[in-house]
Amino acid sequence: MQSAESEVDTTLSEQDKCEIRKSYRNALAPRQHVKILMELYLASREEIEEALGFTHKEARRPIRRHTDAGRPNTYAKHPIEVKRRIVGLVLSGMTYEEAGAMYDVSKNTVANWVMKYRRGELSPIMLKEEKADAKL
Numbered sequence: 001m002q003s004a005e006s007e008v009d010t011t012l013s014e015q016d017k018c019e020i021r022k023s024y025r026n027a028l029a030p031r032q033h034v035k036i037l038m039e040l041y042l043a044s045r046e047e048i049e050e051a052l053g054f055t056h057k058e059a060r061r062p063i064r065r066h067t068d069a070g071r072p073n074t075y076a077k078h079p080i081e082v083k084r085r086i087v088g089l090v091l092s093g094m095t096y097e098e099a100g101a102m103y104d105v106s107k108n109t110v111a112n113w114v115m116k117y118r119r120g121e122l123s124p125i126m127l128k129e130e131k132a133d134a135k136l
Contacts, residue, residue, distance in 0.1 A: 016041060017051040024052055078105065080123070086110055087117045 012020070020037055027033035037048050082103055089099040091114070096107040116122040 012041060012043060012047060012051055020048060020051045021053075078103075083113050083122065087113050087122065090114050091117075 020041065023037065024030060024033055034045065034048055034052075037043070038045060041048070043051075082105075086099045086103055086105060087110075089102070090096060090110060096110040096114070099105075100107050100110040113122060
């Protein structure tokens with residue numbers, strides 16, 4: 001008699017691969033579903049990922065950003081002039097909340113801009129007096 005291991009065919013047929021892809025598309029928790037599919041089809045993670053068409057890295061990292069999924073970024077991007085104005089207001093003594101409320105920007109965003117300015121990551125702010133001196 002032959003052993004049970006030699007009788008089991010571990011290669012996935014095209015129909016199995018199609019069923020795996022369909023099942024994965026409808027899964028609520030894709031990471032957990034890969035484990036379920038491994039047990040159901042008696043296949044390794046690599047075989048399931050190959051059937052799904054994933055590379056090894058893509059299968060383990062879920063898409064969390066819109067840009068990773070090929071969609072446009074949903075965050076509002078403020079022009080650099082607005083950032084400079086708000087940072088200038090904060091540096092002149094206004095609070096984060098007050099400066100942000102003037103331009104409908106959250107206090108955390110304002111705090112991040114000020115922090116970046118102080119680190120030197122945001123370009124320097126030229127006040128009106130400095131602009132007048134620069135023209136002379």
